[in-house]
Amino acid sequence: xxxxxVDALILTPGADLFYLTGFEHGHAGERLLALVLRQDGxxxxxxxxxxxxxxxxxxxxxxxxxxxxxxxxxxxxxxDAMAGVKTVAFDDEARAGFLLDLLTVSPAMRVVPSGTxxxxxxxxxxxxxxxxxxxxxxxxxxxxxxxxxxxxxxxxEGEIDQDxxxxxxxxxxxxxxxxxxxxSGPNSALPHHxxxxxxxxxxxxxxxxxxxxxxxxxxxxxxxxxxxxYGYQSDITVTCVVGDPTxxxxxxxxxxxxxxxxxxxxxxxxxxACEDIDHAARGVIEAAGYGPYFMHRTGHGLxxxxxxxxxxxxxxxxxxxxxxxxxxxPGVYLPGRFGVRLEIIATVTKDGVSLIxxxxxxxxxxxxxx
Amino acid sequence: xxxxxVDALILTPGADLFYLTGFEHGHAGERLLALVLRQDGxxxxxxxxxxxxxxxxxxxxxxxxxxxxxxxxxxxxxxDAMAGVKTVAFDDEARAGFLLDLLTVSPAMRVVPSGTxxxxxxxxxxxxxxxxxxxxxxxxxxxxxxxxxxxxxxxxEGEIDQDxxxxxxxxxxxxxxxxxxxxSGPNSALPHHxxxxxxxxxxxxxxxxxxxxxxxxxxxxxxxxxxxxYGYQSDITVTCVVGDPTxxxxxxxxxxxxxxxxxxxxxxxxxxACEDIDHAARGVIEAAGYGPYFMHRTGHGLxxxxxxxxxxxxxxxxxxxxxxxxxxxPGVYLPGRFGVRLEIIATVTKDGVSLIxxxxxxxxxxxxxx
Numbered sequence: 001x002x003x004x005x006v007d008a009l010i011l012t013p014g015a016d017l018f019y020l021t022g023f024e025h026g027h028a029g030e031r032l033l034a035l036v037l038r039q040d041g042x043x044x045x046x047x048x049x050x051x052x053x054x055x056x057x058x059x060x061x062x063x064x065x066x067x068x069x070x071x072x073x074x075x076x077x078x079x080d081a082m083a084g085v086k087t088v089a090f091d092d093e094a095r096a097g098f099l100l101d102l103l104t105v106s107p108a109m110r111v112v113p114s115g116t117x118x119x120x121x122x123x124x125x126x127x128x129x130x131x132x133x134x135x136x137x138x139x140x141x142x143x144x145x146x147x148x149x150x151x152x153x154x155x156x157e158g159e160i161d162q163d164x165x166x167x168x169x170x171x172x173x174x175x176x177x178x179x180x181x182x183x184s185g186p187n188s189a190l191p192h193h194x195x196x197x198x199x200x201x202x203x204x205x206x207x208x209x210x211x212x213x214x215x216x217x218x219x220x221x222x223x224x225x226x227x228x229x230y231g232y233q234s235d236i237t238v239t240c241v242v243g244d245p246t247x248x249x250x251x252x253x254x255x256x257x258x259x260x261x262x263x264x265x266x267x268x269x270x271x272x273a274c275e276d277i278d279h280a281a282r283g284v285i286e287a288a289g290y291g292p293y294f295m296h297r298t299g300h301g302l303x304x305x306x307x308x309x310x311x312x313x314x315x316x317x318x319x320x321x322x323x324x325x326x327x328x329x330p331g332v333y334l335p336g337r338f339g340v341r342l343e344i345i346a347t348v349t350k351d352g353v354s355l356i357x358x359x360x361x362x363x364x365x366x367x368x369x370x
Numbered sequence: 371x372x373x374x375x376v377d378a379l380i381l382t383p384g385a386d387l388f389y390l391t392g393f394e395h396g397h398a399g400e401r402l403l404a405l406v407l408r409q410d411g412x413x414x415x416x417x418x419x420x421x422x423x424x425x426x427x428x429x430x431x432x433x434x435x436x437x438x439x440x441x442x443x444x445x446x447x448x449x450d451a452m453a454g455v456k457t458v459a460f461d462d463e464a465r466a467g468f469l470l471d472l473l474t475v476s477p478a479m480r481v482v483p484s485g486t487x488x489x490x491x492x493x494x495x496x497x498x499x500x501x502x503x504x505x506x507x508x509x510x511x512x513x514x515x516x517x518x519x520x521x522x523x524x525x526x527e528g529e530i531d532q533d534x535x536x537x538x539x540x541x542x543x544x545x546x547x548x549x550x551x552x553x554s555g556p557n558s559a560l561p562h563h564x565x566x567x568x569x570x571x572x573x574x575x576x577x578x579x580x581x582x583x584x585x586x587x588x589x590x591x592x593x594x595x596x597x598x599x600y601g602y603q604s605d606i607t608v609t610c611v612v613g614d615p616t617x618x619x620x621x622x623x624x625x626x627x628x629x630x631x632x633x634x635x636x637x638x639x640x641x642x643a644c645e646d647i648d649h650a651a652r653g654v655i656e657a658a659g660y661g662p663y664f665m666h667r668t669g670h671g672l673x674x675x676x677x678x679x680x681x682x683x684x685x686x687x688x689x690x691x692x693x694x695x696x697x698x699x700p701g702v703y704l705p706g707r708f709g710v711r712l713e714i715i716a717t718v719t720k721d722g723v724s725l726i727x728x729x730x731x732x733x734x735x736x737x738x739x740x
Contacts, residue, residue: 026549026564029677049665050561053705070667071684092467099466100483113470179396191420194396194598228564295419297440307399314441335423 001039001117007085008038009117010102012094015230015304016118022218023058024229025051032074032098034091035063036081046077057220079105089114115309123301123309124323129232130347130356133302133325136214136234137345137356139172143210144365148240151206151367157182157195160206168212178211178233178306188239188339191296191331203246205338206367211235211306233306236357237329237343240365250340253290253332254364257340260284260330261360264298264312268328268346268353274316281330282314290332299327302345324348325356371409371487377455378408379487380472382464385600385674386488392588393428394599395421402444402468404461405433406451416447427590449475459484485679493671493679494693499602500717500726503672503695506584506604507715507726509542513580514735518610521576521737527552527565530576538582548581548603548676558609558709561666561701573616575708576737581605581676603676606727607699607713610735620710623660623702624734627710630654630700631730634668634682638698638716638723644686651700652684660702669697672715694718695726 001009011017012034013025025033031048033055047055049067059065066077078101082088085106090099092113099111125133146167150160161182168177183193185204193207200206214231217224239257241250260281267280278298285294297313300306302325310318310326329343345356371379381387382404383395395403401418403425411432417425419437429435436447448471452458455476460469462483469481495503516537520530531552538547553563555574563577570576581604585596609624630651637650648668655664667683670676672695680688680696694717701711715726 024564025562050703053560054562054564069665070681073685090466090470092465092470094466095462096460096464096466096469097462097483097485099469100460100462100481103481111470111473113467115467190423192395192424194394194424196598228566295439311440315443333420 001089004089004112004116006039006087006089006112006117008036008082009089009114010091011035011114012091012098014091014093015308016091016093016114016122018227018230019122019304021058021060022220022225022227023055024227025054026229030095030097032078034078038085042081044081046074046081075101075105078102082106082109086110087112089117119309122303124321125303125325125347126323129303130323130325132214132216132232133234133345133356136175136212136232137236139168139175139212140210140234140236141358143168143171144236144238147208147210148238148365148367151184151200151208151240151242153200153202153242156197156199157184157187158197160200161195164208164210168210172212175212175214176231178213178235181207181209183207183209183339186336186338189333189335189337191333191339191341200242202243204242205239205245205247205250205340206242207237207239207339207341209235209237209341209343230304232304233302235302235306235327235343235345237341238361238365239340239342240367242367244366245364247338249334250338251364253334253340256285256288256290257330257332257342258360258362261328261342261344264328264330265346265353265355268320268348269351270320270322270348272320274310274312274318274320275314277312277328278314281328285330285332293332293334294330295333296331298330301326320348322348322350371407371459374459374482374486376409376457376459376482376487378406378452379459379484380461381405381484382461382468384461384463385678386461386463386484386492388597388600389492389674391428391430392590392595392597393425394597395424396599400465400467402448404448408455412451414451416444416451445471445475448472452476452479456480457482459487489679492673494691495673495695495717496693499673500693500695502584502586502602503604503715503717503726506545506582506602507606509538509545509582510580510604510606511728513538513541514606514608517578517580518608518735518737521554521570521578521610521612523570523572523612526567526569527554527557528567531565534578534580538580542582545582545584546601548583548605551577551579553577553579553709556706556708559703559705559707561703561709561711570612572613574612575609575615575617575620575710576612577607577609577709577711579605579607579711579713600674602674603672605672605676605697605713605715607711608731608735609710609712610737612737614736615734617708619704620708621734623704623710626655626658626660627700627702627712628730628732631698631712631714634698634700635716635723635725638690638718639721640690640692640718642690644680644682644688644690645684647682647698648684651698655700655702663702663704664700665703666701668700671696690718692718692720
């Protein structure tokens with residue numbers, strides 16, 4: 001905060017607040033719950049009265065708790081905590097309404113995103129974080145054969161989704177499902193397709209993109225707790241086919257996406273720029289003539305959030321450092337026909353790269369009437 | 371927008387955007403996807419390139435779509451769409467980071483919350499919305515006996531939670547679980563307890579607070595779609611006991627909370643102020659000497675969101691109108707001992723009130739060794 005000239009940092013329930021304090025809360029919504037940390041040493045939680053007991057479990061000594069009730073509302077306590085503050089780093093993932101309330105009571109305040117202060121802290125994972133990431137990665141890796149075998153004719157995307165979720169939760173009762181995308185046939189050409197009622201047909205390409213979330217041990221005065229809302233996440237994408245592909249271009253596109261992913265993996269090392277990883281994958285796809293059909297970045301950071309810095313995109317000159325963890329997931333999407341995406345998670349080591357997941361399959365995976 | 375002097379409205383994926391357009395999206399995250407509506411008639415979707423096909427399904431004629439890719443990023447397109455705009459109503463539930471980006475490119479812009487424009491539109495439910503709310507309310511009402519019978523000694527809150535979710539989804543395969551809170555014994559004294567591993571004991575009070583979400587039919591050029599992320603929600607709270615209550619004060623507190631709820635229900639009619647409903651419930655609890663232990667508002671609006679306006683809280687002089695829908699959920703929480711909360715959903719009719727749920731039980735519900 002000193003080096004960036006920020007007087008105060010305001011964090012609301014989310015990954016940053018969890019990372020700093022172990023506090024997590026799933027029902028925050030429209031009631032402000034915030035930790036205010038000031039450069040002058042002032043540290044105060046502002047919390048709805050009914051959440052004060054939960055805050056007490058995580059507050060450190062020296063941090064005060066200012067409860068507010070639904071009659072008083074939070075704007076007064078927030079204004080009090082900001083007295084004398086000229087520049088504030090505000091939680092960039094909080095509701096914009098909270099920021100508008102702050103600007104209403106302090107219109108002259110300079111506001112910068114909290115990422116200015118916090119980004120560097122979560123960007124490089126330490127050994128214990130990498131171990132938690134490997135644990136959840138193994139959950140999704142191990143489920144690949146079963147997930148592929150769920151892709152049978154006449155089953156809907158929604159049914160496959162339900163079965164995949166049950167399968168993961170049965171095998172890993174302490175894990176949570178972070179997300180799932182089941183995109184079949186022409187739906188696979190939509191990178192962020194919302195799983196729907198479409199029935200699979202023999203010859204369909206199916207993209208399975210899914211992730212789980214573990215829990216994090218939290219040391220408290222009473223012993224070790226485990227988080228249940230926040231945890232390190234996994235994220236994998238496989239592309240398979242129901243039997244043999246109907247579209248004659250599927251295998252060709254699969255091989256190009258696979259080669260693009262391999263090129264990106266080879267480009268990872270400390271000191272490479274994030275955009276270099278994107279360019280490595282994109283170069284392979286462009287050289288093969290499919291450049292216009294790869295319309296998203298090559299990867300995103302992964303940790304307590306499914307998408308977090310660093311982002312592997314053109315224009316991002318940020319340099320890779322040891323401990324950074326991110327996805328490598330090139331794709332090619334032919335509108336109305338099919339798409340192929342292959343995703344694994346990689347981490348930057350002292351002198352190169354290590355995969356957090358097992359490698360993507362070099363050949364198109366086929367579900368054959370299991 | 372004319373009457374409030376707002377030049378442009380910016381909405382991101384959420385209940386407001388869904389309400390206006392039927393567009394829903396679960397993976398928006400850090401990439402701006404927004405609908406910009408200007409008073410001068412300009413209407414443009416700004417969307418990540420990969421989401422353009424999804425936007426096309428919901429965009430109306432006259433609305434343009436400005437796709438952006440991960441190399442270009444969204445700041446340029448957003449600035450272009452804001453040319454000449456002096457006052458903007460910004461989605462108050464969007465990420466604050468998007469607002470900070472807007473203020474960086476247009477530092478002189480006056481920003482007000484989107485609620486200024488949209489609040490009135492969603493506040494009064496029409497007959498079709500009330501019908502959808504009654505449908506999901508019946509789902510949670512019908513589950514009460516089974517939910518209570520799940521509360522047996524030696525079972526954990528987490529196990530009850532899982533069983534309740536399965537039960538609701540098995541009975542209503544097209545519904546989704548909106549949320550669940552299972553709070554037993556001393557945990558019931560925390561209004562927003564996060565379901566945990568605590569094992570129930572005979573004599574425990576248990577608060578079961580849960581809700582489902584239905585889907586909404588959406589008319590499109592191709593026929594009728596159904597939403598799967600947004601839908602009208604249910605929300606109910608029952609308080610029960612495992613066998614007979616250990617704490618001798620439980621039945622007394624239950625009766626007071628029940629009477630408080632009845633008083634609040636009787637106060638509902640068009641023209642009453644929101645705070646009147648709160649005062650009616652709070653008056654009963656204060657008269658009985660438990661005022662300090664009722665530390666939350668009496669109710670919140672319910673619709674496409676689990677918490678939305680109007681809020682039944684002291685200080686809110688907004689007047690009730692026909693079609694408003696909200697919870698009535700007084701509670702008393704004795705720290706370290708137990709809590710009681712009773713919640714139903716009510717709607718304002720032409721001349722009084724109608725319950726969306728079945729009434730709360732007048733006597734404490736008991737789970738007896740089922």
